Amino acid sequence: MNRYQKLFATLTAEKRGAFVPFVPVGDPTPELSFKIIQTLIESGADALELGIPFSDPMADGPTIQNANIRAFKGGITVEKCFEMLGNVRAHYANIPIGLLIYANLVFKNGIDNFYAKCAKAGIDSVLIADVPVEYAKEFTVAAEKYNIAPIFICPPNANDEVIKNIAKHGKGYTYLVSRAGVTGTENRANKPLTHLLQKLTEFGAPPAIQGFGISEPDQVSEAIKSGAAGAISGSATVKIIEKNLDNPEQMLSQLAHFVQTMKKATSQSL
Structure with missing residues (x-):
């Protein structure tokens, strides 16, 4: 079994869902970013979703865009990102680590070369935010070559054909988007997407983790009650970093909390 399969098997046995925080690698500096990632893991994150900073992240709201800018100012590069990711994997052998990135970043590095770097760094999955499943063939071929799980977004308006494609080509987990638009805690997640979760299960898609606008424990509970295998929180996590840039100790303490x-909300809901 791969790391995601082991995780979901454990969670099923424990009757709880996954909590997956997202942060961009290198925000606000490479050194502090590594401590942030350590804190997320050691505070109980079930998996990580990490971003490689990108100059034009179209799916991201202002909170994550600003985090990318901070990371660039702090000196992060793609090579430093992979170095850090390899270091995280060296310290934490079992946690699933996914990347959430954009196609231009992959093209710039060369598709095969990019996935080779992911494999070398111990990455488990890659989600390319601006490539829907129907256009993803060249990426999924490279992903499978290097044993990287291709993750696909299931949008709130997905029809049966899209869901069947996700079930056919996706591995690891399915990123279930709570609502249309960009990320951000200023936009709360919509009501649970029970009908999509039922369809994803019906067609045999990888376990669905709900993201976009997840900022509070009750939303995690709602997602899991509806049938999601977990919840991803990006902007709410990054906001804690943003609000404590002058006080790293407090930042790490608040992230841990x-x-x-x-x-805790992943088990209260079951």
């Missing part, structure tokens, strides 16, 4: 609180 946030992860613990959100994780």
Whole structure:
């Protein structure tokens, strides 16, 4: 079994869902970013979703865009990102680590070369935010070559054909989007997407983790009650970083509390 399969098997046995925080690698500096990632893991994150900073992240709201800008100012590069990711994997052998990125970043590195770097760094999955499943063939071929799970977004308006494609080509997990638009805690997740979760299960898609606008424990509970295997929180996590840039100790303490609180909600709901 791969790391995602082991995780979901454990969670099923424990009757709880996954809590997955998202942060961009290198925000606000490579050194502090590594401590942030360590804090997320050691506070109980079930898996990580990490971004490689990108100059034009179209799916991201202002919170994550600003985090990318901070990371660039802090000196992050793609090569430094992979170095850090390899270091995270060296310290934490079992946690699933996914990347959430954009196609231009992959093209710039060369598709095959990019996935080779992912494999070398111990990455489990890659989600390319601006490539829907129907246009993803060249990426999925490379992903499978290097044993990287291709993750696909299931949008709130997905029809049966899209869901069947996700079930056919997706591995690891399915990123279930709570609502249309960009990420951000200023836009709360919509009501649970029970009908989509039922369809994803019916067609045999990888377990669905709900993201976009997940900022509070009750939303985690709602997602899991509806049938999601977990919840991803990006903007709410990054906001804690943003609000504590002048006080790293407080930042890490608040991040730890946030992860613990959100994780607790994954079992309260079952």
